[in-house]
Amino acid sequence: MKVLLSWLREFAPIEGDPYELADHMSDLGMAVEETRILNPLEGVVVARVADLRPHPKADRIQLVDVEIENGDPMQVCCGAFNMSVGDLIPFATIGTVMPDGMEISQREMRGEMSNGMCCSAAELGLGSDHDGIMILPEHLETGAPLMQELGLVGDILWDLEINPNRPDAMSVAGVARDLAARLDVPFEIPEWTVPSSGAAEDLASIQIDDGVLCPRFTGRVLRGVTVGKSPLWMQMRLTLLGMRPINSVVDVSNYVMLELGTPNHTYDLSLLPNGHIGVRRASDGESITTLDDQERMLQPNDGLIVNEADEPIGIAGVMGGASTEISDTTDSVLVELACWEPRSIARTSQRLGLRSEASARFERGTDWQINVTAVQRFCHLLNEVTPGGIEIVGEVLDVAGTTPDSISVPVRTSRISMLLGRDFSSEEIRNLLTPIGFDVENTDSQDVQLVTIPSFRPDTETETDIAEEVARHYGYGKLGATVPRSPDAGHLSPQQKLRRVIRQVMTGAGLIEAMPNPFLAPDDITKAALIVEEPVRLLNPLAVEESVLRPSLLPGLLTAVAYNYSHRNMGAKLFETGPVFEASEDSSGLPLETEHLAALISNADAFAATSLLKDLASTLKLEFQLTNVDGLAGLHPTRGAKINIGDTEVGSLGEVDPAVLRSYEIEDRCAWLNLRLDLVIEAAISVEGVSYQPVSTFPSSDVDLAFAVGEQVQASEIEMTLRKAAGEELQSLHLFDVFRSGQLDEGVRSLAFSMRLQAKDKTLTDEEVGVVRQRCIEAVESAHPASLRA
Amino acid sequence: MSVYDQIAEAKAASVGEIEKTGDLESLKAIEPMLFGKKSTLGGLKRLMGEVDAQERADVGQALNEAQLFVREAHEAAKKKFELSDRRAQLETERLDLTESLHVANRGHLHLVTQTMERLEDVFVGMGFTVSEGPQAETDWYNFEALNLPAAHPARSMFDTLYLDLGDRTEIGDGEGGEATNILLRTHTSPVQVRVMESTAPPIYTVCPGRVFRRDTADASHMPVFHQIEGLVVDRGISLADLAGTLNEFTAAYFGGAISSRLRPSYFPFTEPSAEFDITCVICEGDGCQTCQRTGWIELGGCGMVHPNVLANCGVDSEEWTGFAFGFGIDRLALMRYGIKDLRDMYTNDVRFLEQF
Numbered sequence A: 001m002k003v004l005l006s007w008l009r010e011f012a013p014i015e016g017d018p019y020e021l022a023d024h025m026s027d028l029g030m031a032v033e034e035t036r037i038l039n040p041l042e043g044v045v046v047a048r049v050a051d052l053r054p055h056p057k058a059d060r061i062q063l064v065d066v067e068i069e070n071g072d073p074m075q076v077c078c079g080a081f082n083m084s085v086g087d088l089i090p091f092a093t094i095g096t097v098m099p100d101g102m103e104i105s106q107r108e109m110r111g112e113m114s115n116g117m118c119c120s121a122a123e124l125g126l127g128s129d130h131d132g133i134m135i136l137p138e139h140l141e142t143g144a145p146l147m148q149e150l151g152l153v154g155d156i157l158w159d160l161e162i163n164p165n166r167p168d169a170m171s172v173a174g175v176a177r178d179l180a181a182r183l184d185v186p187f188e189i190p191e192w193t194v195p196s197s198g199a200a201e202d203l204a205s206i207q208i209d210d211g212v213l214c215p216r217f218t219g220r221v222l223r224g225v226t227v228g229k230s231p232l233w234m235q236m237r238l239t240l241l242g243m244r245p246i247n248s249v250v251d252v253s254n255y256v257m258l259e260l261g262t263p264n265h266t267y268d269l270s271l272l273p274n275g276h277i278g279v280r281r282a283s284d285g286e287s288i289t290t291l292d293d294q295e296r297m298l299q300p301n302d303g304l305i306v307n308e309a310d311e312p313i314g315i316a317g318v319m320g321g322a323s324t325e326i327s328d329t330t331d332s333v334l335v336e337l338a339c340w341e342p343r344s345i346a347r348t349s350q351r352l353g354l355r356s357e358a359s360a361r362f363e364r365g366t367d368w369q370i371n372v373t374a375v376q377r378f379c380h381l382l383n384e385v386t387p388g389g390i391e392i393v394g395e396v397l398d399v400a401g402t403t404p405d406s407i408s409v410p411v412r413t414s415r416i417s418m419l420l421g422r423d424f425s426s427e428e429i430r431n432l433l434t435p436i437g438f439d440v441e442n443t444d445s446q447d448v449q450l451v452t453i454p455s456f457r458p459d460t461e462t463e464t465d466i467a468e469e470v471a472r473h474y475g476y477g478k479l480g481a482t483v484p485r486s487p488d489a490g491h492l493s494p495q496q497k498l499r500r501v502i503r504q505v506m507t508g509a510g511l512i513e514a515m516p517n518p519f520l521a522p523d524d525i526t527k528a529a530l531i532v533e534e535p536v537r538l539l540n541p542l543a544v545e546e547s548v549l550r551p552s553l554l555p556g557l558l559t560a561v562a563y564n565y566s567h568r569n570m571g572a573k574l575f576e577t578g579p580v581f582e583a584s585e586d587s588s589g590l591p592l593e594t595e596h597l598a599a600l601i602s603n604a605d606a607f608a609a610t611s612l613l614k615d616l617a618s619t620l621k622l623e624f625q626l627t628n629v630d631g632l633a634g635l636h637p638t639r640g641a642k643i644n645i646g647d648t649e650v651g652s653l654g655e656v657d658p659a660v661l662r663s664y665e666i667e668d669r670c671a672w673l674n675l676r677l678d679l680v681i682e683a684a685i686s687v688e689g690v691s692y693q694p695v696s697t698f699p700s701s702d703v704d705l706a707f708a709v710g711e712q713v714q715a716s717e718i719e720m721t722l723r724k725a726a727g728e729e730l731q732s733l734h735l736f737d738v739f740r741s742g743q744l745d746e747g748v749r750s751l752a753f754s755m756r757l758q759a760k761d762k763t764l765t766d767e768e769v770g771v772v773r774q775r776c777i778e779a780v781e782s783a784h785p786a787s788l789r790a
Numbered sequence B: 001m002s003v004y005d006q007i008a009e010a011k012a013a014s015v016g017e018i019e020k021t022g023d024l025e026s027l028k029a030i031e032p033m034l035f036g037k038k039s040t041l042g043g044l045k046r047l048m049g050e051v052d053a054q055e056r057a058d059v060g061q062a063l064n065e066a067q068l069f070v071r072e073a074h075e076a077a078k079k080k081f082e083l084s085d086r087r088a089q090l091e092t093e094r095l096d097l098t099e100s101l102h103v104a105n106r107g108h109l110h111l112v113t114q115t116m117e118r119l120e121d122v123f124v125g126m127g128f129t130v131s132e133g134p135q136a137e138t139d140w141y142n143f144e145a146l147n148l149p150a151a152h153p154a155r156s157m158f159d160t161l162y163l164d165l166g167d168r169t170e171i172g173d174g175e176g177g178e179a180t181n182i183l184l185r186t187h188t189s190p191v192q193v194r195v196m197e198s199t200a201p202p203i204y205t206v207c208p209g210r211v212f213r214r215d216t217a218d219a220s221h222m223p224v225f226h227q228i229e230g231l232v233v234d235r236g237i238s239l240a241d242l243a244g245t246l247n248e249f250t251a252a253y254f255g256g257a258i259s260s261r262l263r264p265s266y267f268p269f270t271e272p273s274a275e276f277d278i279t280c281v282i283c284e285g286d287g288c289q290t291c292q293r294t295g296w297i298e299l300g301g302c303g304m305v306h307p308n309v310l311a312n313c314g315v316d317s318e319e320w321t322g323f324a325f326g327f328g329i330d331r332l333a334l335m336r337y338g339i340k341d342l343r344d345m346y347t348n349d350v351r352f353l354e355q356f
């Protein structure tokens, strides 16, 4: 919503520094996006188009001769074609600095000289119209400075952002009311009176069939209407507030809407049989041709305006029909000032794609009590702008539907004070609310006042809503600032702390955290060789490439590594934590959402993943068991293992399937680790706080054993057997060498383990160490196809 | 030759031997000649028997002095050789420490995670806990419980992505025509609802996390982005408490030069509602291009939790009141580093990610 100081001042004597006034409006919840002081625009003058000719070498520009004083016309090149010879236009002479900072200079365009610039309204900062050169009213003086001639110099234009709960501020008068209350100056909407004659009842009638749809329909009959140009001052105000002047009737209609927040409509009365207008909801299959000559299909809840024959002649609050449109031959007019059910207008305008300044106001709810004033204003203005005036017939026609009840709310001074954190007196509250139209009465209770909500504030309904009004007009910034304290200490949960620890393990191992798109294309799943029966799909994706919720972190990380490879960042090591989604039959309808940790290490074999897992195990004090499994989905068919913690499977690791890597154009091996982060964290929590083993003060002994072991046996199985056999003296055990060679039997490799033995209470003798050693050898040889290597 | 001459001669001979040595090894080799009974001076002990009793003390002293002299000479030579050995050794060990072949091998957390953790830490320091919830949500948690029933006009403020549940997809009541069943949360407010449902007040918590909008990616919008929201529900919580808490947060996170202010606004889930601005971090309030010369930048929305929301979560709004606030994490990260395009944060280019 844009407002102009001179227009606001027609309702309240508002004065002050433009920027201070802007701060006040922002502080009242009408955020000022721009404050503009209308400058004289030195150098821009009124010019007359003397001649128009094609440019000999360019189709998109024409040559214009403009006259600014009696003398030789000046030639300019111009890209617009909307003016005719004789029109008055704004003309920027050489040396003019335009509002956007551009300086006009003499230029040659394809061999023709251009000695200035013909301006559009937008180029002058006078509106949003870029479409053509601004055509000025004929009575202006050629050569005169434009802004002075338009009477705009020194006026101030503010662009306000109005929240959806402030229908009242969608009008110049409403903004003036709020600002006047803040500045403590009087505010008044004038009572416009217009002389009338005759009786309107004979000429027009209004019938509301659906009072919820139409709480109030006010109309008036006008005669002697001629469609012409509106006066300059009106055209300028409309232009500055972002509307394009059309003709006197349309301009008055828009002017009243901007001024009072009341959209309105005019009908050619001669095209309305018996002057009858009805209001009802549409039924299935009905249609109407609207003002823009489009046929619109209607739906049962749309609001309709119909004629005596019950035929649609307008879509309520959205757009009028072509059949009753005002034209050059119009003489008698019925002006409509109606209120409409906001939801109905929102739905219909949205469905038909016909959102307008009018529908925006109806959607928020217009003031049903200002109807008569607004009709009077319309008549008053049209009378003023029509040469010779118009004839206003009879009384105002005013039919009520279901008008909203007036709401009165008991408001506790103590509650307002508590909610706002400042002690208000009842009188202060009354003094803040009264100037913005709320009626405040005393009650039997000292603490309680009865507040009646004005009809232009349909958003306000409760004591809490009133608290906002009190805070707004008192000033949010003046309320003070206190800090409440939680009775408990702030903390992260054990899960949140461990998630951070796990991320630190990842970065400590050299991995970079990525955040790939969680949305996938349907074929991303097969591209990554995943098997997902029923992925979770979006109902309304922006694009099919982003229509599936990831069932795994693999496709996203592959895409990220592939991106890096295509930008010569070979060897990228990425990880991610986050939820993956799986369809579920849960009665809530929610998909199954589990948090995963995944790492994709390019240019590395599967052991990069096992190393990472070992780092995690060491930090979290967890034992992960690996089981080699062929053909895990997405993984290298012979380089994959599943990961367990005890009986619980918590993930998998290995290398990505080479065929998958090829389809992503990644030319290196990639190690892959995927863990159910939630399960790992729960397991880590369960081992937290387990008591420590005191460090033995007795010397330890090392035993190295190498076995020739059949390839069908996992190294971890030998390790497990050794661990069991070594017993409680085993302090540590690890695999330290693996080799395959022709010297060994076929299908056999050498696995060398290093064990450290130590007793808690004594020094182990050589004999005792020998016994453990022998026990280990026998255990391995008897349990597995393995033999000790000499 | 007098006894004293013999001692002097032996002393000179010993010192001469020491001077002839060139390293520790040769010094060690002559040690038997210098010290002990069989040494040159040691051999002269026998002279003690050959002198008069009254002279014995003087001879003995002369012998001791000579032995001490030799010992000192030996010690000095030893020190000298040790020092030169060390020098020689050190010279052979000289390193050019700029010849390191190591390539740094530590990873990096994503900028968004770093920012999120920093925010969490500030709020934990202010006495808050951190709450989380699912990213796919029911219409109830994301909208209805938050005072946004179906067909509420303010729903259009949120371009929502819905899930396709096949024949289980429920279509709304026809008012808005949209599905109302399961969606991707458009804010982290559903976590607030879940916390209020499951926890009795007092509540002091923040809800950071990923949120979704049906929005085409551009320099300042992503369909997937991150937010942090805060919720306080306690006895006697006021709008002034909200202002004070945001001030404290702003000073703790951005530093003392940055303050915050509230401006009236509208959200369906709060009443009174406000936008909160912070002093422009670029110009610290002087006015610059980033803040459009106002000295302030808009950070987020906030307000007193709407009584309907409290009621929907089973909280008695006469006994308890609360405030909530929320703002975008991605934009904070952007601001901190002056990143021009939000999309840069999500290309996953390691050359970008390694910088943080």
Ligand SMILES: [Zn+2]
Pocket: B280, B281, B282, B283, B284, B285, B286, B287, B288, B289, B290, B291, B292, B293, B295, B296
């Ligand atoms: Zn700034």
